[in-house]
Amino acid sequence: MKTVEEIKSAIEAAVPGAPVEIAPNPNPALPHSLRVAPECALAVAKFLRDDEELKLDFLSNVTGVDWPESLEAVYHLYSVEKKHGPVIIRMHTVNRTDQVELPSLTPIWRSAEFQEREIFDLYGIVFTGHPDLRRLLMWEGFKDHPMRKDYREPDDFEYEPTAHDEVLKRAQANQAVAAGQKESGAGA
Amino acid sequence: MSDTQSHSAILADRLEGWNRPTAIVPQNEGELLEVAMGPHHPSTHGVFRMDVALDGERVIRLRPVFGYLHRNHEKIAEGISYLASMPYTDRLDYICPITNNWAYALAVEKLTGQAVPERAEYLRVILGELTRYQNHASSIGFLIQEMGASGTPLMYAYREREKILDLFEELTGARMMVNYMRFGGCRVDASQGWLERTRKVVAGLAGFADEFDRLLSTNEILMARTQGVGVLRPELAVNAGVTGPMLRASSVNYDIRKVDGYGIYSRFNFRVPLGDHGDVYDRYMIRVLEMRESIKILEQALKEIQPGPVMDPKAKIRGLRPKAGEAYGRIEAPKGELGFYLISDGGPNPYRYRVRPPSLINLTVLEDMCLGVNVADVVLIFGSVDIVLGEVDR
Numbered sequence: 230m231k232t233v234e235e236i237k238s239a240i241e242a243a244v245p246g247a248p249v250e251i252a253p254n255p256n257p258a259l260p261h262s263l264r265v266a267p268e269c270a271l272a273v274a275k276f277l278r279d280d281e282e283l284k285l286d287f288l289s290n291v292t293g294v295d296w297p298e299s300l301e302a303v304y305h306l307y308s309v310e311k312k313h314g315p316v317i318i319r320m321h322t323v324n325r326t327d328q329v330e331l332p333s334l335t336p337i338w339r340s341a342e343f344q345e346r347e348i349f350d351l352y353g354i355v356f357t358g359h360p361d362l363r364r365l366l367m368w369e370g371f372k373d374h375p376m377r378k379d380y381r382e383p384d385d386f387e388y389e390p391t392a393h394d395e396v397l398k399r400a401q402a403n404q405a406v407a408a409g410q411k412e413s414g415a416g417a
Numbered sequence: 418m419s420d421t422q423s424h425s426a427i428l429a430d431r432l433e434g435w436n437r438p439t440a441i442v443p444q445n446e447g448e449l450l451e452v453a454m455g456p457h458h459p460s461t462h463g464v465f466r467m468d469v470a471l472d473g474e475r476v477i478r479l480r481p482v483f484g485y486l487h488r489n490h491e492k493i494a495e496g497i498s499y500l501a502s503m504p505y506t507d508r509l510d511y512i513c514p515i516t517n518n519w520a521y522a523l524a525v526e527k528l529t530g531q532a533v534p535e536r537a538e539y540l541r542v543i544l545g546e547l548t549r550y551q552n553h554a555s556s557i558g559f560l561i562q563e564m565g566a567s568g569t570p571l572m573y574a575y576r577e578r579e580k581i582l583d584l585f586e587e588l589t590g591a592r593m594m595v596n597y598m599r600f601g602g603c604r605v606d607a608s609q610g611w612l613e614r615t616r617k618v619v620a621g622l623a624g625f626a627d628e629f630d631r632l633l634s635t636n637e638i639l640m641a642r643t644q645g646v647g648v649l650r651p652e653l654a655v656n657a658g659v660t661g662p663m664l665r666a667s668s669v670n671y672d673i674r675k676v677d678g679y680g681i682y683s684r685f686n687f688r689v690p691l692g693d694h695g696d697v698y699d700r701y702m703i704r705v706l707e708m709r710e711s712i713k714i715l716e717q718a719l720k721e722i723q724p725g726p727v728m729d730p731k732a733k734i735r736g737l738r739p740k741a742g743e744a745y746g747r748i749e750a751p752k753g754e755l756g757f758y759l760i761s762d763g764g765p766n767p768y769r770y771r772v773r774p775p776s777l778i779n780l781t782v783l784e785d786m787c788l789g790v791n792v793a794d795v796v797l798i799f800g801s802v803d804i805v806l807g808e809v810d811r
Contacts (some may be wrong), residue, residue: 249576254617258530286655289771290745290756305745305758305773309655309671315745340658340778343483351489360437366484366810373491 230313233261235355244272262317268343271319272336283317284308287339293352293379300354304329333359433703438785447473456485460563460796463806474791479784486810494770499525499737504596510808515548516750518598524746524757525600528739531732536725537602538681542718546711552577552751553704560800564642577625580618601732619715626708643697647786647798657781661753666703667695673749687716697801752776753801778802
């Protein structure tokens, strides 16, 4: 199989103007990955899937990573036809708070469908172009993203307002009113 | 709400794309219903829900709903040491704890560059193939059970599984929650007596496979219910990341034991059985054939295994702090590709710990296979995927 450098130059030749850089693995004995700019990720993914030499037709693993400045999505690609791999591509969001969109690669590889939903659920990366972006594991109406490093769990997961809360609030309000009347009555 | 209105609502809810299932146009065969199958339906292998829209008996939409067993395994693992996650991996796919251990150990060994002694590799293969055998036997048993053959095949499968679990118990101390592998080897060595008993059990496995095969493979009801049902096209199977027996039943030759040759699998002589049609029957048949191939591997491994250490003497298990880096280790688990993706920042616990669960990703194509079939076949198609909810929801 081609080396990461060769794949990088092949992508640059096939998708002009696509900024691709090699993200070195801190441990040099292990494979390096390619960092792709989100705006051209779909074109790069399509090239990787359809290129005759690479034929990375099988997307094995998709996962999110929470870094201090940004969120990252990592894709592990293999080729079933050529029996090689992995080629690892990764994309960064701009920050961790309001600019968390990345393009969805589900139109290219369907195996990303549930995994991107899981990342959306647990990390809060919004995949644009995903056909069915809903929470996968947490329930609808859950607010936070539990896999983020700064996630703080609530005091009580099971808590939801019930009729009893309303009754209690009403009772407290009535008591306050009654107490006020008593005070004003006592004053008069 | 009239029937036509709810039809258009269901169709408008459909997902588009080249690899999406084509819409089923309702023929108004009967009442239009939306049914929640599960989470406590006995055929769902745990707590799993399918929201099914039915036109009479035919399925016109199916949405899987996950998360009933979610406990955020990954988050827990990021807060504890590398070793402390090992017993927790047993709980992912609780039918096959050994292969979960193996995949995790493999990923950590990639990260640290540790070597595994030869005897430990043999023990891993022996236990891994025993696991594959009992997983396939019981998954066939469950499938037939869901078809209405109450008990008999499942009890046959469990009788055999019990013998294998006894071996696990003797070697590891637990029937299912084995916590057996370590980074750089295995926790305890197998005695000569254990190997002898394993040889005896393995010698009996072929007879069981024959019996199972004779009982089921040409059974008229099984053939009528499963042939041509739930067909999965190979190009969709690859695109949707389907792995394991399901992928090979769709005639795609991809077995990670052959492709990666992890451990010492390249030493063994075995074949990769492939299906022709990609239907439920092929998935059943592939599992029977893989059970036979597992016996072959077991016989070779039990013959070749030599005395020696089972742990790398230089291996550091407690307080392991791998150098910064990231690694992805994957194995051919009985249900498909089980992968662990680890990022180390040099600290005592992983910065990122990710499980790639084969069960979850194999369910991506559930709707594709189920559209247009009768609701009774949904149970069969779902059973032929072979999932464990402990792994789907993590």
